[in-house]
Amino acid sequence: MPTLSHAPEQKAKTSLRPSHQPSAPARLGAGSWMIIFVLLLLLAATGFVAYLGWTLADGIEVSTAGYVAMAAGVLFSLIVGCGLMALIFYSSRSGYDEPPVLITSETNPKRADRPPSD
Known part of the structure; x- marks a missing residue:
């Protein structure tokens, strides 16, 4: 029959401790914001071209x-x-x-x- 004599040691080994690894940066840099801005501009331009294609094709x-x-x-x-x-x-x-x-x-x-x- 197993005993529970090692239970406190196992609990100590599995306790959650903060890791010493560096965390990811919390804020985006200027380059990331520029990429997001350019992608949003491309999305808006695509939507505008799709709108023009949809509305100018009336009667065809x-x-x-x-x-x-x-x-x-x-x-x-x-x-x-x-x-x-x-x-x-x-x-x-x-x-x-x-x-x-x-x-x-x-x-x-x-x-x-x-x-x-x-």
């Missing part, structure tokens, strides 16, 4: 062939995307993504009788 009709082409493009893109994701999962689970392993003469019986070539 899309033919049936246009809708068929658009549907075929979307369907083809989905098929290609799903196929590539399936290949990624197959490759990962089949071991094709593992690093190469050097086969030496000790593990290969056909090469055991040959002298090493330099």
Whole structure:
């Protein structure tokens, strides 16, 4: 039957102490703010161009062939995307993504009788 004589020692070992590792800076620098500002400007410009494209296209009709082409493009893109994701999962689970392993003469019986070539 186990005893609990080491319980205080284990508790002392697992107590939470502040780490001595430096923490991440709390504030963003000037470079980070510039990047955020430029990205927000690009987002606003994209929204403006999308708005112009939406409102200036009033009165233009899309033919049936246009809708068929658009549907075929979307369907083809989905098929290609799903196929590539399936290949990624197959490759990962089949071991094709593992690093190469050097086969030496000790593990290969056909090469055991040959002298090493330099």
